[in-house]
Amino acid sequence: QSVLTQPPSVSGAPGQRVTISCTGSSSNIGAGYDVHWYQQLPGRAPKLLIFGNTNRPSGVPDRFSGSKSGISASLAITGLQAEDEADYYCHSFDNSLSGSVFGGGTELTVL
């Protein structure tokens, strides 16, 4: 069981908006540590989508956005495209484990 909890799957039609939640606890997200999000295509390494809760690296479309509140964070994807079909992971730091922790991952299906 992962320290950060994500829904196993979400889906949406092209053009729609989907959100992926990431719930932690008082030792990680709730303690104020940043949340980061990654996209992983099959057979590829994870790619950074959002860092520091809300920031997009250069080259990531503004269709992707992040937010954080309390012990949870969310990734929103608007204008869903077929190429967005992938696994998405959240990541933060946990002070009780003294290290980085990842969510269990969410598989996004574009209908």
Next chain:
Amino acid sequence: EVQLVESGGGFVHPGGSLRLSCVASGFPFSDYSMNWVRQAPGKEPEWVSYIDSASRATHYAGSLEGRFTISRDNVNYLLSLEMNSLRDDDTAVYYCVRETIGTNGFDVWGQGTVVTVSS
């Protein structure tokens, strides 16, 4: 081009050892903290180890029980992971990962090297 290239993975029997290497290029290696992250088949990524830019601090996942050692050579742009007493559950793709300055996001990942532990 910013790049991380891992090597050293392979097949090993339980109890064996491996040394993974990662060569960095395209950025000032000595300015960045680095990590190893692994991913077992069909599972989420799992953080393994961290080393700061000047090798003053290292951290490890508790599950490793002291079997792994991270090190770096800033002159040669090289990150290493020495893995001992390997177990079946160490089987995974191992990624060399750069940490974002100012936050602990992982902004550059290598292509990964596969480690298989099996009898």
